[in-house]
Amino acid sequence: MAGGWASDGAVQEQIDSSIEDAIQRARSQLPTGESLSHCAECEAPIPEARRVAIRGVRLCVSCQAQLDQQQSVSAGYNRRGSKDSQLR
Template sequence: MADIADFANDLVQERIDQALAARSAFKPALPGHSLLFCESCDDPIPEARRLAQQGCTQCVNCQSIDEMREARHAR
C-alpha cells in the first residue's frame, strides 16, 4: 500500500524528469564552440569549417569516417 512518502518520491521524480527534458530540449538550440583541434586525430580544424559548422569537434576526414561507420551500422 502506497503511503505519503511514496507519493512524495513519485512527485519529486516527475519534477526531475520534467526539468531534465526541458534542459535537453533547450540544448540543441545553443551550438557549442568549435574545437581548434580534432578530438579524434588532433589535427587542426580549419577556421572556415569551425565557422560554417558551429560546435564541430572533428576535422572533415574524421567526421566523414564517423558518418560512414554510422551508416554501415544503421543497416
C-alpha cells in the same frame, strides 16, 4: 483502404513515425557549443571556415567522414519489422 486489423492510414502512420525518428536522431547528433580548434580524435587543426560553418564542430573532415561511414553501416534498422513478419 485498410485490410484485416489495420486502420485506414496505418501504413502512412508508420512511414511518418519512421521519418520523425530519423529526424530526431539526426538532430540529437548535431554538435553544439563552441567549436574546437583541433580535432578531438587526431589532433589535426580544424580549418577556420569549417569551425565557422559548423557550430560546435569537434572533428576534422577526414575523422568526420570515417564516423559518418561507420554510422551509415549500422543505420537502417527497421524496429517495426518487415511486412512479412507482420503478416505471420
